[in-house]
Amino acid sequence: MSATSAGAQRPPARGSARSVAGSTSAVAQPAPGDGEPRLLLLDGHSLAYRAFFALPVENFATTTGQPTNAVYGFTSMLINVLRDERPTHVAVAWDLPTPTFRHTQYAEYKAGRAETPEDFVGQISLIQQVCDSLAVLGVSAPGYEADDVIATLASQGAAVGMQVLIVTGDRDALQLVTDEVTVLMTRRGISDMTRFTPAEVEAKYGLTPVQYPDFAALRGDPSDNLPSVPGVGEKTATKWIQQFGSLAELVDRVDELGGKTGTSLRAHLASVIRNRALTELARNVPLDVTPVDLRLRPWDREAVHQLFDTLQFRTLRERLYTALATVEPEADEGFEVSTRILGPGEVSQWLTDHARGGQRVGLHVRGTWGRGTGVVTALALATPGGPGAWIDPAGLTGDDDKALAQWLADPGQPKAAHDVKGPMLALAARGLSLEGVTSDTALAAYLALPGQRTFDLADLVLRYLRRDLRTQGSDTGQLTIDGSDEADAAGADVVRARACLELADALDADLDRRGATALLHDVELPLVGVLAVMERAGIAADTDHLLELQKHYGAEVAAVSAQAHEIVGRPFNLSSPKQLQAILFDELGLPKTKKIKTGYTTDADALAWLATQADHPLLAVLLRHRDVARLRTVVDSLIPMIDDAGRIHTTFNQMIAATGRLSSTDPNLQNIPIRTAQGRQIRRAFVVGTG
Template identity: 45%
Template sequence: MTSSEHPGNAAAPTRLLLIDGHAMAFRAFFALPADGFTDGRGQSTNAVYGFARMLFNVVASEQPTHVAVAFDMAGGTFRDRIYDQYKAGREETPQQFIGQIALIQKTLDALGVSWLEVPDYEADDIIASLATRMRSRGQEALIVSSDRDALQLVGPGVTLLQPVKGVTELRRMDPAAVQEKYQVDPEHYPDLAALVGESADNLSGVPGVGPKTAAKWLGKYGSLEGLLEHAEEITGKAGQSLRDHVEDVRRNRVMNAAVTDLELPDDDIVFTLGRGDRAAVNEVFDDLAFGPTIRRDLPAVFLPEGAADEEPGAADVEMPELVRPRGAEIATALSGPFSGGAALAIDGSWELGLGEATRLALATATDLAVLDLTDLDGDAEQALANWLSDRSIPKTAHDTKYAVHELSPRGLQVDGWRTDLGLAEFLCRPDQRPTDLAGLVMRHLQEELETTASGSQQTLDLDGGGSAAADEALARAAHAVHRLEPLLRADLEEHEAQALHDDLELPLAQVLGQMEAVGIQAEDSVLAELDAEHERQQTQVAESAFSHIGGDRINLGSPKQLQEVLYERLEMPKGRRTKTGYSTNAETLTDLFEKTQHPFLADLLAHRDVTKMRQIIETLRRFIAEDSRIHTTFHQNIAATGRLSSNNPNLQNIPMRTEEGRRIRGAFVVSEGYEQLLTADYSQIEMRIMAHLSGDEGLIEAFRSGEDLHNFVASRVFDVEPDQVDGAMRSKTKAVSYGLAYGLSAFGLSRQLRISQAEATALRDGYFERFGGVRDFLRESVEQARKVGYTQTILGRRRYLPDLTSDNRQRRENAERVALNSPIQGSAADIIKLAMLRVDADLRAAGVASRVLLQVHDELVLEVAPGELEQVRDLVVTGMGDAYEISVPLSVGVGVGRTWLEAAH
């Protein structure tokens, strides 16, 4: 079979895109500001614009051959006659929305897209009828609708694209996805909806019954009918509630059943794409005052064949024929077409767990194959293992760490990675949110969208059903990766980031993958014990708090209720303002306590602390896996400075500052077969980088002298002997030192130190007087960044800051602070990344069993095997200390212990 589908080609399989016009227009209206989009004559056009964007995106990425848009008609439907309260209670149509439906229809006319409305019926019924027709013919339908009633239509060949955010981000709902999300098959979704109710339609369900209960019942009795027949058997409150509301449920089920037999025009003639008229489109867009971007993004398929050629860059790229080799064919394919390298895409998703991917797609310029990982015979498996581990065969993926996670548990090791598209994109545009494959395609293959990956979320969230459609989507993803690779390589070159990609980030991704897979052992019993302690405290302190405000049991976690108590009932002086009222944060509460001595405040603060601790403990416990370990995920493409981030759970923010919080670290323990946890951290790495980059002699001397940094700096700033420096002097200069790297302001400093702004200014000026090199460096580096448009780290990692030349003072000053901080924070990130590569390589070379578990920005946590402590300690200290040479020594501290707490130093 072939997967190169040419829209407009009569021989191509038919794929009908069905759009709920009203629902999507309404969503677009709320997604975009009505005041920001007008035609210049007072008519808002935001819904039209958003709708057009959505349409273009979907057509580009889903490649339908036919399109139809369904609208609701004014004047009500048959449903209103069944239930007079149907859709009652909806707010009036916003003034600025009025008229935009007509404009959308005008736009559709120019695009040659058919739109339909049927008196007495809803758009949903039109869509249901057309989708049913397609399904009965064995053809495909794609539905774009925010109405959940459309879920019942999902089935073989019928997929629902639900808007997740705005109108451009769509979630792909196929039968498996519906089942997973709602725990019922699509066919029975209306049963579930009838039980739960639908507030948007003013259909109330069974009180006390949510989707979970409803799904449980339906699972047990098969269907709503089955359930109602056995309604008497259901025990408990929910059962009684069901019996009390049977009539509502029956009514809901009648109302939410889609009509599937409307008489509608035949698609082949009426819904074909390619009947648009560019001149007409331009005229309509002129009228709407749309800019050039959206015109450029108009997919060529809307226009008659040939018309596209007049547009620049409208290349027509054919996808190679898709094959699904099995058994011996796999060995042949891998030693043949793919022996020179390939792009790779893999199914699966984060929720599924690692190693549960079932298919692997490979693409070259001329070949495309999907392999079933669950159906490999011995020879095929060996051939695949050899191919993947052959480092002379270059491989590309959108997310190599993820691919490794899926393949490695199946015993498939990968070597020979050449490009990681996600990392490459990040190095070129670090301030962009991480781009999924579809996003990359949109950015890089604008005019060649025939080859997009469809519906991929961040981790290629393709359905794992093994259907032909899933294979095709996966194949398209691999093909897109292949097409994108040279574009991203060119991008890397343009941003001078090849070395960062090839020698730093890409190798690091493999190290991080291992760290994630290993995880760190966490002792649930320790956490449970801590939690129980905190629970007692929490209750006690809450009771005490309530007693001080007259016994009113307010929600202590609600800022709104706290404001009412503190500022209205108790009439305490109002402090800092927030967007929504007056602040109740710890700083404000502490101030208030000093002023009023009100015991409620002390209890409240204590309650906050203990509640926070319980939250952290509870989150960690939730993430302990079957192997008693916590496997965080490290991200390389989130923090714009180049730092890593960690989530699910975040192990980079485990409490440290207070004794009580630190106890949580006692739950992270060394695992069996290992002897100790070892922590190694850089001391004051950011200030050392500051010394290096600024070349300030005083600061360099401070580090070379080996004296305590803040003591040394304070003695200079306050002009006293080092042994005369008191605690206040030290903490003040320490705050300035740290503030420097953050883009110090007198205001920020004054708040941090709780001193006047005048005093803060004097302090900063005094500091700069003694460390003029630092002042000059900071000033010059901002100017340099303004000139070239970006900042740079010691390894040449760039961060583009267009706001440095903004007319908006707020934006500009913010960009200036970022410009001060990024080279410093980013260089520190570069250095520890180098250290991680080196430590990992050295551990391997030494043939030891010890391993790196975590990175916390300036710290590494390792697990040390018996008898390896001395060797590993030396190796780590050297690896970190010599990771990169700067003009002052990089000092590394080490601690060892059975737990993370004991390993602190």
């Protein structure tokens, strides 16, 4: 699946990469108190292509010769629909240039399509850049079409109480229409649309949305290379579905049809049934985002300016700012802050003058961290209503180091920071400890918003304070002191420190209203320090034991594979669902498991069920192969993580599960099985009591 995001104000988890993939996750509930959530889903390629043909390419090009008619038309449509529909959550679904499950089922799917116009090539990436700058997420999934992504998100959104709007030029989307899901179908060009509700679908086609795929299967679709039934047009297809109620019933009673059309249908029944399978949209596409993750966020004005300058969209830019002024979820202001870059010998006095006396101070640590260690490249401090300071640790004197160390380690000096465990690792690597943190704003937000997936500082500042991470009055989002890179970095860091400080006050009040203050101070904040110590210490691992296990499991996987090959009578890939389906269900004729898009499932649960239904030696061997292959994968992932001291430094995640359960990554220690004797062999690689 693909995700495109906009600007530095978007959560890091969304990034600006155009392709990420993952498995289906639970759909979180919309945040209470936000009003009625409205999810807008756009079919990217469908709308871009219509925009291309709606506007003459000769009238839309930059002075460098780049055609922009599709970009202009799509952007204009997007501005209008954001303005008119006022969605709270938005995404654009994109097709990928790779085969889908429909191509697997029907090799001729979409064959014979005309070659993409040369002037259209390259405009998709420009449209995606426009979406990025407007903070509209892009989503796609390998093996699926954009329609399937839309169907999945629409179904999930409706299930959690969202009103869903789908903008597309593809009539297959009409099967998704319900009381909660409305389709806006482009009619002429890309700006004129028909709003399809269940009543409108019936009024136009004489059929319900549920019946529409049956009708489409009979009608065929030349654009997808799905053949029609000779002599059967839309009127006849509609009449038959109305008469029999569904295609399934029509197929069962096809002998009742007389005349040439009945004969034609019987002769082409196989292709109609295939059309029906291909027309059905998938509603369980594995995605890394849920509808709740698609909340419309602040768009990046600077990115819009730069991109629209490149595209030479002068008039459209004015329309954008005028049209979206009332719906843009933008901050009221930035932060008014003054910054002093502390030179050698100035740290102790500044701390004495500004950061003592019990007032909480905002702290931002710049650097890198992970795997139990880190590097500090700068520290920024911000006082309530007072000045801020920026410290380059590389330029400190001995007295500076001592004063800073004492201030950081003073439990009586309150501090507010964001996601502080990583900075603790980096500070510890420099010999510094951090005490007195009375608010970790990421952790506090996790307690206040446990259903949220990410806790980006910019996002939280916008949500709680209605501010941007910029200085007040700055259009660039950065503070400039004297034009130097160091000054710009210092200003940006101090703004983040001030944001932490003010956000901490807002979150304190929110947690107090929720009755979660004690949970933060008595449980979660103390746990941060404990986890940081654990990550830094790491876990002693017996490398020799893991290497032996790696060799043992590798040999066992090979032996089990050879045993399976002997039973079947030929080599095959035991990890290939397609090959397993052919062997288990076609060759051996075993009972069918759960039907999936590519046939019948061969996952571990299905194999275990089959073993209870049929006494065939291959099933036990396949189950053994699954178990041993998983164990080998776990061992293979652990060995590279062992450092020179023989320790593994995992990262404990305190803010992932809404239930409060800890998890670990890099490596995932919870992935180590313990229910079997062989799984417990892996656990024995961790040496207890070795510090």
